Amino acid sequence: MPGLQIELQEIKKLKQFYKLMTQTRELRFKLVGDIFNRQAIDSESVESLKNALAALENIPAKHNRQLLLIDDSKQIKVDLTYETDELKKDIYYLDNGEDKFIQYLDNIHTGFMQYVNDGVEKLKGLHFNCLISDRDGTTNNYCGRYRSSIQSIYNSVFLTRFAKKKVDNPIIVTSAPLKDPGIVDVSVNPEKTIVYAASKGREFIDLTGTRRSYPVDDAKQVILNRLNEKLVKMVNTQEYEKYSLIGSGLQLKFGQTTIARQDISNSIGEEESLKFLSVIKEMVSEFDPEYKNFRIEDTGLDVEIILTIDDESSGSKDFDKADAVRYLDSELNLNLDKGPHLVCGDTASDVPMITAAMESTKDTYSIFVTKKEELAQNVRAICPGAIIVPEPDMLVTIMGLLST
Template identity: 30%
Template sequence: MDVGVVTPKKDGMNLVAKEMMLCNSAAGLILSTGAGSEMQFSMAGLHSEQDPNYHRVDDLFDVEAFAEVFHKALTEIREQRERHGKVLNDFIMANDIERWSQTFLDPSWSHLVIRQTDVTTLDDFFNIMLRTRDVRKAIVERVLKGIPIRQHFAISLQNAKESLELACKPDCFKIELQSGVDATVANKNNTVEFYIKNEIEELEKDLKFLEFIQSEDVFNIEQFISSLQIYHPDSEERFRNEVAAVVDMFFDADHFNYFFTDRDGTLKSYSCAYPASIQPAYSGVIQAQFARRCAQTCAIVTTAPLMQVGILDVNTIPEGYYYIGASVGREWYVDPDNKFKDQSIPEHDLQQLNLVFDSIAYLLEDSEFKIFNLIGSGLQKHFGHVTIAHQDSSNTIPTELKKKIDDKIHAIVEDIDPNNQLFEIIIDDRDIKIFVKTEFGGIFDKGNGIELLINHLKCDLTEGTILVCGDSITDIPMLEYCLIKNPKNVYTVWVVNGQNIQLRNQVHDLCKKYGNEHLVFVSCPEVLLGSMAQATIREISICRGAVTHHRHSSSTTQLEEGASTDDR
């Protein structure tokens, strides 16, 4: 195109003229006064008498004048036309829709903004957390696509954070909420108390992330990783040391053909209740970038259900980065049109499991036990098992009441399965889980879940490198399955605090059993996320059968603060 022509009689064709100049800034442009863009250009002074940057038709019915404008446009010297086109192109680029919205719309007026509100009930709390999910999803999508961040995102997260802080009791992170259920022995005031330090801190991290991600500083990622060290449970120095250890292991592996990870406790600190366990924006971006740059086949395997307050309700990563394995990997989600599940459970067993769920739900209608619907995971129906919380993260449930609900659950299961042929009950500090037994009498675990995915994808785990991340005993089968398939090329990171010696020993002994030494323990999810972010800051070249990398020149800047940076 040498000359673009947009000459409507009335206001219109605004975008057509601009698209022409964006596609070819060296072209000339003829506009009628009826074109919407002509008014904007004219008011901006782009059609001066001495040096007009485009050609204007004042009267479409004046044939002689119209022809003269065409002649001038077609005979314009090339250098002059290119100079004028560049002026128009620069103006259009500087005055896009983002600029317009910032100029004419106060972002705090938008209906999309989360406003500061009183948080006094459970519904208030869960609703505000759910709205942060929508904001965080939008942030993740925009960062990954390289689209500018909207100003109201930070306003929303700040308002949500302040709303939660104002609702807390003085000088602590405890919040007392009206539960909407009848008063009970354990809950005389008809309230439930949550410890929401994690929820507030995750909002704080997201606000910092927005600052760093919009910074023009070349070291903005390193600076954000460094900002996470204050959240380490022990010390900032230990944070740096643990990140350095994980990053070194990542660099040894260089690139992962497979990445299997747990979610809660591994990539996301535990929340007071599952509906509040919204994935932060910074975490979503880091995980997506790690999947994009450092791994090929990535999967999140969780005990949570898929929907109905499941992982899809609290996830902020766009589709396409991770396979989502819910119910310990018994049901898988790729996208709305691509889902599959374990087909080995007889219909009769599922019906009996539904009966267990309905019986527990009926039990929780009793005023004495309604509190168990509100804490932790609450009552969840998974594909292949049922979960009921019997203790919250702050251990506020009295021991007597906890034992009483445990006994009631056992009685329900024994009544439906008197011969102990269908179900197996697993109890931990927070939850009771009732699993449908497999055809061999065992329990479907995360190792079986990975096997289901691999068979569906027709992949071969004996080839390539595998990264496995977990934080609890339910993640060990996932690690063992990978070690059996490829003992020398499994790399694993475990988020385990120093007090949990038993789990540390189990993981260590399992790796030792298969002759594997690629193991790192860290103290909190922030270390793992910081390490994943650090691993993406490098130049990487991947081809089938050969993988090479070069460390980013600043891979340890801001992070190790003087620690050795010798490459391996």
């Protein structure tokens, strides 16, 4: 296994951390392939994952936050719970097998088996035309930094097995870009198994490995490209590089650009973060002074620069996930009028995917990951038989058990 072994190493800088996580992605991708090819898992691979975990756990910490250098002088606190927890789960999964691993999940999630068994009971015996699912917070546990949200091995095995055995058209719809960094860079599913629909569904890689994209007005795309070029140059300077390394970083999506101004650990001072927000707004106004082409949305952590689309009934509007489902149907011949479908999400922005599927056929099921009762009620109002679970691990385990 030359080139894929991970040595025990000291991690001091954020860039070193990202490099290590990229190594775990390459190794995990290989191991998932080995599992589906029924090849034995070699002990060196498990040892490599243990080395990666040890490297993360050895990073100096303060108040349960690891300390990493963002440049030669600026130190930030980061929460590496996702990265360490998923490595621990993968190591346990590889060392002990699936049955004991599910018991392990039952021990760390309250009510785990009750939720899982209820979901399996409601969906058993069904073969789905389409699986249409969000990723982060839905099939994948939430991570504070997109670039290091590497999919775990067990997660990929459960999801891929379900996609192969129980679904004709498996699709992940995410707001993240396809690549550099994007969903392809953080996923470890075997290639040509799942359709990756990125940039909120505006661009996708189909099951033949071909990239396709939603038609965007040429003039608008030129403006966005010019803006992106300027943003890339800016974050390559010492003053602004930090914004490409924290949280969501800089994501050049198709029809939309995201730039972090803060992360969940508040690594950037509030005054400095707000000043950066003003810099971004001023830059956008240079390219689109009347805001005819872009809409800016500030989440407090990220600045979203969104290219509007023309709608016959309402003029310019944002491209949402209902638009994504309809676009994918037209491109992939999904035959949405023929169910059953399974739609999965975790936020209000995912609900339009259920609506779009239900418009085509009532033979639509849903699993939503949420602890918010209001969102759960909204989902059930649209899809009465919806299954509500509080953790992504429950959703993927339901899928895994349905496809054994």
